[in-house]
Amino acid sequence: MFTDFSLAPNRKETKVEINGPYGVHDTLRQGFKSVRKEFTAGHPLEPVLSSTENKIKLSMMRNNYGLHMPLRHIMEQKIVGMPKRLPVLKSSSIAMDTLLGKDETIDVEDFMGGKIIGVFYTRC
Numbered sequence: 175m176f177t178d179f180s181l182a183p184n185r186k187e188t189k190v191e192i193n194g195p196y197g198v199h200d201t202l203r204q205g206f207k208s209v210r211k212e213f214t215a216g217h218p219l220e221p222v223l224s225s226t227e228n229k230i231k232l233s234m235m236r237n238n239y240g241l242h243m244p245l246r247h248i249m250e251q252k253i254v255g256m257p258k259r260l261p262v263l264k265s266s267s268i269a270m271d272t273l274l275g276k277d278e279t280i281d282v283e284d285f286m287g288g289k290i291i292g293v294f295y296t297r298c
Contacts, residue, residue, distance in 0.1 A: 247273070 199207050232244040254269040271277045 201207070232247070235243040235247060251270065251273055254267075254273060257265065259265045268277075
């Protein structure tokens with residue numbers, strides 16, 4: 175029953191991506207270049223911190239409520255994360271926000287009505 179609370183990620187091999195023989199983006203092999211994919215939403219350590227917080231939350235659930243609670247919470251997140259509407263219709267993520275606890279906080283998206291992508295702000 176060992177829980178890892180380290181903030182640094184495990185060491186993995188990094189692969190250098192070579193675009194093409196001349197250093198130009200190869201559209202036929204890699205698809206169209208997207209500016210949205212190039213911008214990061216934040217600091218590189220943010221995913222590590224959020225996964226560590228999630229592990230801590232799940233271990234606290236296990237210690238307080240028993241082994242079934244983290245399993246139930248993960249199962250509910252998977253069920254709520256499945257698409258339930260046709261792709262044409264707009265779907266909301268109120269249930270996922272409630273499970274993750276985002277309904278108790280006020281973020282930029284709540285009062286500006288859009289999402290932050292990198293350093294730019296877009297209206298949805």
